Structure formats: structure tokens, C-alpha cells
Amino acid sequence: MIAVSQLFIYPIKSMKGIALTEAITATGGFKYDRILMISEPDGTFITARQFPKLLKLETKVINNVVHISLPSRESISINFDDFSNTNEPTEVWGNHFMSHIASIRVNQFLSQFLQKDVQLRWVGNKLSRRTKRYPEVPVSFADGYPYLLLNEASFAYLQLQCPEKLNISQFRGNIIIKGALPFAEDGWKTIKIGEVIFDIVKPCTRCVMTTINADSTNYLANNEPLTTLRYFRADEQGKIDFGMNMIARNSGKITINDTVEVLERQNAKNYIKSFPPENSKLAQKCTITFEGKIIQGNNQQTILEQLEQQQVALPNSCRAGICGRCMVVLKQGEVRALTQSAIKKNNRILACSCVPNGDIDLNLLKK
Structure with a gap:
């Protein structure tokens, strides 16, 4: 039986995730998922790609208030009423939309931590951003799509091939499943989990974020796991995929151990297999x-x-x-x-x- 093993939300883009026992699908993703993001003063997004130490910041959501804790244990509470009433231009991966800016108090707190002038932004109650392929589907500050599905068996296969110790948290999934064959998700088109039907849009193209150890915030050796993934998960354009981007057709609740039902299948994407020969003597x-x-x-x-x-x-x-x-x-x-x-x-x-x-x-x- 294929079932949900873990659920995560990331209230602030690039900061630590929160493990849940149940999650509610809302406009743009799970409730509270990536609704906040750090940006340059001009609205350009900032992530752990540039500042890996963001991964050390813990977040909590209590009574609709977001709390951020630094490694020093210094903390700050953020109320959504404190954000600007006006909408300001914002950008994520070339996608331009509007968002609200946090108070000076909050921005100074984060600027001090990063030693750089930054702002915290909130997507607001009415999301103006849309997914690239589905202009009617709202999305929060996630890289491209509201939900990311990971398969434990696919991760286990990757770990067998990869010389570096990995953690599935490096891939920052929302829904992690168990009981499926490795990369079975490549051939799924529509699935049902709990009360919610999801359409699988595309494989998730991976970048340098996956090479950062989420606990130490150090980069893994030899650009892993991208180096290993390139051997068997790269397409003809050289894009490296792991995990599946999804959109939800309806609102509803998902809980740990909910069954994953495959409603419709599709042809899996073709990848170029180029594993290096064992004990290669070609190194010069x-x-x-x-x-x-x-x-x-x-x-x-x-x-x-x-x-x-x-x-x-x-x-x-x-x-x-x-x-x-x-x-x-x-x-x-x-x-x-x-x-x-x-x-x-x-x-x-x-x-x-x-x-x-x-x-x-x-x-x-x-x-």
C-alpha cells in the first residue's frame, strides 16, 4: 500500500520546515506554506542559495502569529497586521507579482542576522502570483508550484548511488510517501490523497539547494547529490530532476498514513543514463x-x-x-x-x- 509518511510546511521560504501530522490544502499550497519570504529592498527574492545560514532559522506558527528563532535563541514574533497595506512589486525566478512588506522592526531583525539590508514579505490574503503552466492556479513564494511530492524509495535508491550521506530534508518536500517502487511517481498523472485530488504537473528540476546539509549548512563534497543525480536523472537539456511538482484540484485535509491512490497514469519522462565505469582509469x-x-x-x-x-x-x-x-x-x-x-x-x-x-x-x- 502506498501511503503518506511525512508532511512538511515551510512558513518562510528557505528557513527550517515544520513537520505536521495533518495538513490543509489552501489557496496556493498547504496552509502557511511559504507565505513569507526574505527579499532585497527592490523585491528580488533571497534564499539559502545565497545565504545557507537561513536554513538554521526555526519557525513556528501559533494562533496565526509566526515566530522566528535564531541559532542564538533570540526570537521575534510577526503578526500579519504589521505588514504594509499597499502591494509592492516582488519577483521569484522571473515571475513578477505583488506582496506586502513587514515592519521596520522585523526587517531590522533579519538584516542584522544576514548583515545585509533585507525585507520580509507576505503574499497577502489574495495571492496575485500564478503558476507558470496554469495561470488560473495561485501559488505562494514556492519556487514554481504549490506542492512537492517525494518518494522514500526513490530517495533510498539515490542514497545507494551517492557517496555522501544525504537527508531527504535537503529536497524540501511537502508530501513524502512510502510503499511505492523507486521512481514510480514518474508515471503518475493524477493521484488522490485523503480528501484531495492532485495533478502531477512536472518533475522538479533541482539546483544547488540540494547540496547544502540542512543541519550544518555546509556544502556536501563534489556537488553531491547533483553529481550522482546527473548520472541517471538528467534530460537532454541537462536539467536534473528529483521529486514531482503538483497542483491540487480541491481543498481538503491530508494526514499521515493516508492512502495514495493513483487515478491516472502517463508516460514517464526519458532520462539519459550515463553512470561512470567502475574503477575508471581515465582520470588525468x-x-x-x-x-x-x-x-x-x-x-x-x-x-x-x-x-x-x-x-x-x-x-x-x-x-x-x-x-x-x-x-x-x-x-x-x-x-x-x-x-x-x-x-x-x-x-x-x-x-x-x-x-x-x-x-x-x-x-x-x-x-
Whole structure:
């Protein structure tokens, strides 16, 4: 029998989640899920991708009041009446909509923690944001869709392949199920859990957030688990998937141990299988020259990983060949692309998705 094993909400985007025994579907997602978010003063979203220590902040919701606790145990309470009455422009992954800004007291509290001027924002009672594929479906501050389904068996399979110790919390799911075969969810189109019918929209494309240990907030070695997932969960465009994005057809309650009923199935997405040969003897040393600095590298790890290991900082965000922040200029040498979009025109390449074939010479992209 396939059933619900865990339920989570994340009241503030990128902060610690709250485990529930039951959850209520509301407009835009589970009640209280990702209804708050930290942003730049201009409304651009901020997450643990840039500030991993956000994952250490605990949240609670008591009598419609949100409480934030810092690692120092210092805390603050946030009442929704304290937010601005006006709607202000806000942006998440290129999706533009409106939200409300918290009081100066709250913004100063979070700015002090991050040592950066930030604002806390609330989606409001009437969500103006919509999902990309379904313009009639509201969504909160989640990356793209209201619900994320994870399968314990799929996670267990990944852990068997991955050399680093993982925790399913790294994938920040809302509904975690048990009793299904690994990646059985790939072939589901419509499911029913408790009182709620869900449509599975698409696999969830993963980024650097999955490489951060949620407890220590340190990055795992060798860009794991993205490196391992790339072997068997990357599509032709190089996007790496794990978990399923969903929307709900109706409101209702879901509880732990509720049965998952598959109402309709679909063809699973095709992934490129490219597991490395065991005991490979293909590893070779090479030199990576970056802005005149020469470091000893290899032809097995990405350029970004090797630069970071030598304390050479390079802007990055997704680490999956999507955002383009780690783009550099390849002056000399050849690289192997891990995604279709990793090599651009005019010798521009994405450091997170290219591996040296031999000695290479790189420059920063001049802006």
C-alpha cells in the first residue's frame, strides 16, 4: 500500500520546515506554506542559495502569529497586521507579482542576522502570483508550484548511488510517501490523497539547494547529490530532476498514513543514463589557469568545483547549468559539457557544467 509518511510546511521560504501530522490544502499550497519570504529592498527574492545560514532559522506558527528563532535563541514574533497595506512589486525566478512588506522592526531583525539590508514579505490574503503552466492556479513564494511530492524509495535508491550521506530534508518536500517502487511517481498523472485530488504537473528540476546539509549548512563534497543525480536523472537539456511538482484540484485535509491512490497514469519522462565505469582509469591531471592563476586540476570534476577547492571564488547560484551566473571565457583548451547549454557562443562556458579535457585557460566574463 502506498501511503503518506511525512508532511512538511515551510512558513518562510528557505528557513527550517515544520513537520505536521495533518495538513490543509489552501489557496496556493498547504496552509502557511511559504507565505513569507526574505527579499532585497527592490523585491528580488533571497534564499539559502545565497545565504545557507537561513536554513538554521526555526519557525513556528501559533494562533496565526509566526515566530522566528535564531541559532542564538533570540526570537521575534510577526503578526500579519504589521505588514504594509499597499502591494509592492516582488519577483521569484522571473515571475513578477505583488506582496506586502513587514515592519521596520522585523526587517531590522533579519538584516542584522544576514548583515545585509533585507525585507520580509507576505503574499497577502489574495495571492496575485500564478503558476507558470496554469495561470488560473495561485501559488505562494514556492519556487514554481504549490506542492512537492517525494518518494522514500526513490530517495533510498539515490542514497545507494551517492557517496555522501544525504537527508531527504535537503529536497524540501511537502508530501513524502512510502510503499511505492523507486521512481514510480514518474508515471503518475493524477493521484488522490485523503480528501484531495492532485495533478502531477512536472518533475522538479533541482539546483544547488540540494547540496547544502540542512543541519550544518555546509556544502556536501563534489556537488553531491547533483553529481550522482546527473548520472541517471538528467534530460537532454541537462536539467536534473528529483521529486514531482503538483497542483491540487480541491481543498481538503491530508494526514499521515493516508492512502495514495493513483487515478491516472502517463508516460514517464526519458532520462539519459550515463553512470561512470567502475574503477575508471581515465582520470588525468591537468592545469587550470584562471585569470593568470595556475592550479592543479583533473579531468573528472567540474571547473567550478575545482576552483572552489582552491579557494577561488566564482559567482554561482543553481550549479546545474540553468542560471548562467558562473559563465567564464575559455581562452584556450577544450572542455566536456555536462549539459546542452553549458557551451555558449564566443567561447563562453558555464563552469558548473563543464569538465576540462586537458589544460585550459579561463578568464572572467567582462561586463
